[in-house]
Amino acid sequence: MKTNSAPENRTAWMLLALMAFSVIASSVIHHCFPSLLQVRSEAVAFSRYPVMFLLDLIPIVLAWLCFEHARRTMGFYQASVFLGGSFFFTGLVENIWVLFGRFMIGTVSLVADGASGTYYYTRGFFWWIETPILICLAWFFLAYSCVYAVHVIAPKLPAVLRAALGGILAVIFDLWLDPVQVSAPWKSWVWLSNDHIRIFSIPLSNFIGWFLMVFVFAWFFERLPRFRERFSPGVSAFLFYLSLLGLAFGIFLVQIAYGLITMRLIDTTMNLTCGGI
Amino acid sequence: MRGYIVQRLVSLFPALAFMLFWLAGGLLPAIVSGRAELVVLGAVTLPVVAVMIMSAVRSYRR
Numbered sequence: 001m002k003t004n005s006a007p008e009n010r011t012a013w014m015l016l017a018l019m020a021f022s023v024i025a026s027s028v029i030h031h032c033f034p035s036l037l038q039v040r041s042e043a044v045a046f047s048r049y050p051v052m053f054l055l056d057l058i059p060i061v062l063a064w065l066c067f068e069h070a071r072r073t074m075g076f077y078q079a080s081v082f083l084g085g086s087f088f089f090t091g092l093v094e095n096i097w098v099l100f101g102r103f104m105i106g107t108v109s110l111v112a113d114g115a116s117g118t119y120y121y122t123r124g125f126f127w128w129i130e131t132p133i134l135i136c137l138a139w140f141f142l143a144y145s146c147v148y149a150v151h152v153i154a155p156k157l158p159a160v161l162r163a164a165l166g167g168i169l170a171v172i173f174d175l176w177l178d179p180v181q182v183s184a185p186w187k188s189w190v191w192l193s194n195d196h197i198r199i200f201s202i203p204l205s206n207f208i209g210w211f212l213m214v215f216v217f218a219w220f221f222e223r224l225p226r227f228r229e230r231f232s233p234g235v236s237a238f239l240f241y242l243s244l245l246g247l248a249f250g251i252f253l254v255q256i257a258y259g260l261i262t263m264r265l266i267d268t269t270m271n272l273t274c275g276g277i
Numbered sequence: 278m279r280g281y282i283v284q285r286l287v288s289l290f291p292a293l294a295f296m297l298f299w300l301a302g303g304l305l306p307a308i309v310s311g312r313a314e315l316v317v318l319g320a321v322t323l324p325v326v327a328v329m330i331m332s333a334v335r336s337y338r339r
Contacts (some may be wrong), residue, residue, distance in 0.1 A: 173322050
């Protein structure tokens with residue numbers, strides 16, 4: 001097991017504390033002050049508080065499995081930076097989309113059929129802003145397990161290819177996960193996007209986003225040791241997260257450009273379907 | 278000895294997390310939805326499942 005220095009451990013604990021604090025604050029705001037972020041109320045199954053709490057325990061346990069593995073192989077510091085980075089990175093991208101759809105969408109004419117927006121989540125006990133932690137944690141352990149699997153099977157591949165293959169594996173899984181989770185009675189999230197290209201009724205932009213997020217995150221994470229050689233643990237983590245922040249907005253802009261271009265070029269909705277899905 | 282066993286078990290955790298989520302987030306909800314086509318669609322994930330099983334076997338043998 002890799003051991004860390006005291007400053008590394010301190011940085012790691014600070015990250016985890018920041019995560020816990022932001023989740024508690026977001027969850028209180030979401031449940032107690034829904035008007036603040038104009039939370040959409042949706043009558044969906046499994047949305048009673050005890051049920052949502054139990055459903056949230058599943059990703060927490062699965063994330064712990066990957067975190068424990070990361071802690072033993074990379075050390076507590078790198079494992080925490082990976083967890084915190086993937087949590088905030090994916091949460092940030094998701095929140096940008098959800099809130100952009102909720103508050104800003106009319107300004108760029110990305111209006112869906114009668115309803116404006118991108119998508120929104122319907123249930124969750126714990127939230128990070130307007131994204132359930134289920135999504136952030138699922139992204140963490142899916143990205144971690146996919147990239148780690150590629151690392152084990154093809155250790156000699158360059159980091160950029162490993163990251164790309166990890167992203168492809170995650171997208172292949174998402175091809176199934178999304179149609180299942182948006183189907184009745186689950187309706188874990190609702191799509192309002194008017195993307196004209198769809199795969200199994202899910203907007204193609206979703207899969208592009210998944211690939212880019214896993215690929216970019218995994219690729220940049222490989223650079224963390226280089227930051228660590230030159231800077232203190234806190235500064236390294238800060239620089240890594242700053243890079244992620246820039247990348248998150250980069251991905252957001254790529255998807256906006258994609259949406260605008262496809263809406264101009266394609267008039268009808270195309271759906272790659274299987275069994276009517 | 279105990280540490281060795283724990284280390285081997287932990288090496289399976291990433292693949293285990295993926296497979297449990299495959300079950301809890303994919304297969305079970307697909308069955309509960311009552312739509313057979315959603316269960317059948319799960320076949321698209323077979324390459325990922327194969328990669329996960331291969332990685333679990335390899336990391337366990339290391």
